Amino acid sequence: MTGIIPAPAEFALGETPAFVLSGESRLVVTGEGAAAVAETFAAQARVATGYALPVVEGAAAASDIELVVAEGEADGAPEGYTLESGERGVRIGADTAAGLFWGTQSLRQLLPAEIERADAARVPSDGWGVPAASVTDAPRFAYRGAMLDVARHFFPVEDVFSYLDVIALLKLNVLHLHLTDDQGWRIEIESWPELTGIGASTSVGGDGGGFYTKDDYRRIVEYAAERFITIVPEVDLPGHTNAALSAYAELNCEGIARKPYEGVEVGFSSLCASPERAEATDRFLADVTRELAEMTPGPWLHLGGDESLSTSHDDYLDLVRRMTTAAAATGKAVIGWHELGASTELPPGTVGQYWSYVEPEPEASVLTRSFVEQGGTVIFSPADVAYLDMKYVDDPQGPLGGELGVDWAKGPTDLDEAYAWEPADIVPGLAEAQILGVEAPVWTETLSTMSEVEFMAFPRIAAIAEIAWSPAAGAGSRDHDAFFARVAVLGAHLDALGVHYHRVRGVPWHECSDARTAATEVTTGSHADRSAPTWHPAGPLGIRQTARGQDDGDWFGPNIVAPA
Ligand code: TNX
Numbered sequence: 001m002t003g004i005i006p007a008p009a010e011f012a013l014g015e016t017p018a019f020v021l022s023g024e025s026r027l028v029v030t031g032e033g034a035a036a037v038a039e040t041f042a043a044q045a046r047v048a049t050g051y052a053l054p055v056v057e058g059a060a061a062a063s064d065i066e067l068v069v070a071e072g073e074a075d076g077a078p079e080g081y082t083l084e085s086g087e088r089g090v091r092i093g094a095d096t097a098a099g100l101f102w103g104t105q106s107l108r109q110l111l112p113a114e115i116e117r118a119d120a121a122r123v124p125s126d127g128w129g130v131p132a133a134s135v136t137d138a139p140r141f142a143y144r145g146a147m148l149d150v151a152r153h154f155f156p157v158e159d160v161f162s163y164l165d166v167i168a169l170l171k172l173n174v175l176h177l178h179l180t181d182d183q184g185w186r187i188e189i190e191s192w193p194e195l196t197g198i199g200a201s202t203s204v205g206g207d208g209g210g211f212y213t214k215d216d217y218r219r220i221v222e223y224a225a226e227r228f229i230t231i232v233p234e235v236d237l238p239g240h241t242n243a244a245l246s247a248y249a250e251l252n253c254e255g256i257a258r259k260p261y262e263g264v265e266v267g268f269s270s271l272c273a274s275p276e277r278a279e280a281t282d283r284f285l286a287d288v289t290r291e292l293a294e295m296t297p298g299p300w301l302h303l304g305g306d307e308s309l310s311t312s313h314d315d316y317l318d319l320v321r322r323m324t325t326a327a328a329a330t331g332k333a334v335i336g337w338h339e340l341g342a343s344t345e346l347p348p349g350t351v352g353q354y355w356s357y358v359e360p361e362p363e364a365s366v367l368t369r370s371f372v373e374q375g376g377t378v379i380f381s382p383a384d385v386a387y388l389d390m391k392y393v394d395d396p397q398g399p400l401g402g403e404l405g406v407d408w409a410k411g412p413t414d415l416d417e418a419y420a421w422e423p424a425d426i427v428p429g430l431a432e433a434q435i436l437g438v439e440a441p442v443w444t445e446t447l448s449t450m451s452e453v454e455f456m457a458f459p460r461i462a463a464i465a466e467i468a469w470s471p472a473a474g475a476g477s478r479d480h481d482a483f484f485a486r487v488a489v490l491g492a493h494l495d496a497l498g499v500h501y502h503r504v505r506g507v508p509w510h511e512c513s514d515a516r517t518a519a520t521e522v523t524t525g526s527h528a529d530r531s532a533p534t535w536h537p538a539g540p541l542g543i544r545q546t547a548r549g550q551d552d553g554d555w556f557g558p559n560i561v562a563p564a
Helices: 034-049 097-111 157-167 214-226 241-249 275-294 313-328 338-340 362-373 415-419 449-455 460-470 480-497 519-524 527-531
Strands: 010-013 019-021 027-030 065-069 081-086 089-094 129-130 133-137 143-149 174-178 231-235 300-303 334-337 351-354 377-380 437-444
Touching: 019 351, 027 034, 034 362, 065 097, 081 097, 081 362, 089 097, 089 480, 097 133, 097 157, 097 480, 143 157, 143 460, 157 214, 157 449, 157 480, 174 437, 214 231, 231 275, 231 313, 231 415, 275 300, 275 313, 275 377, 300 313, 313 334, 313 338, 334 338, 338 362, 362 377, 415 460, 415 480, 449 460, 460 480
Parallel strands: 027 065, 065 089, 143 174, 143 437, 174 231, 231 300, 300 334, 334 351, 351 377, 377 437
Antiparallel strands: 010 133, 019 129, 081 089, 081 133
């Protein structure tokens, strides 16, 4: 079973014998950027196979992988590629280095899963075969995102690297970092040092703080760029700002710094719109957006805008005008959660991120259409299918007794549900060209380790990646069974990578190739299994009790304001 996720636009298995990667194989490159893409592929493949896999120029032999960037290779599609494999070798062609890179991600998935391993201990029983195949592929949407909330819990640079590695496999090309919230400010802003002094010292449940220095952030941007992934930084404004308000008294209407916050309520904090604070607030907005833009090569700044439930409507509109003006002055395009559509003065090209449901709340459609009425576009992240912090249906308590995940959207979310929706069918009246793309957020109120994030993200993120990349198919006409079979192949790759995931029901998961226990079984087992050793290179999931902070009662919904 071959299993490329997301499904290519066109894929056919050939009749000829397989290509076999061997100690003789070379990566033969032509065109701008091809050598760098070859090196990224070879670096991992060398580790797994133990072969030299030199990157060279010249004529390719039947034992080689040829990587070509040249005009017309993928009909001009900016991220498209073609792949041919068989007894005469492998050849991937693309118009751009990005397209070539996505082609190598398909090749990764056509190889045995052991290609992901961090040691060369095992040669697969049939060797390093790639079936004879012919692929012609290009993405449906230009923006294919994952979001990581590093504000509720902080995740170090190495964690972000490992998430980037595995979202690249799924041809996702954006990582949106939710850098600030009530519980923490995670990005260094030199002109406002206390943002990452006081403001970064906290997290949900008192699990400790942290932040990225400018140098850390640049390393993330570079690591992402090697994988053709753009970083979208988010500073959430004007609500979700308790961390900033606790760091600087002058940002508060009362002129008194807020207490740091480690709970999970939303909607209680706001920047101050009043004229007495205008100087400080506008200087804050200008400095933060300027410094963020300077360290971000990508075209977007995300300004949040969601759940500003304690900001009056007039103040909200005033603050949105001021923050979007500041961001636009940096030359970047603005992204905001769909609430930002309440403003009729958005800068040209502002992108709305929809987070209501597959059946939209009426207000959400109106707010979302406002972006396109003002010449912008929309990203879809419907919470009931694309929020990866929702619990799983077949594990409604969450692993180990309800500590991981939330269910406020429409209850827990199954892989089937994550797969069975169509972005063009949500908000009536949007043309395909007005949909910039799709994004899968992971919010981390209940998730404090990368293993926990992985467990919630995989395999559901594969469904979102396929919706983002593969040709349009009405929700009803997606090939559910074929997708689930391909998810099983992905599972074998995740096993080899050491990425945690939930073995959701309905997927014909492969046997673990080892007598040892899969980490994923440990996660869903009883409490007694928690400390059981696993074969996993990543080690045991290590789930611990993730405290919910001060409010240990019912989980919040998106519209619940914290008690005063
Ligand atoms: C809603 S929807 C939020 C986040 C929470 C998340 C938890 C939206 C833009 N914001 O503040 O972390 O729910 O699932």
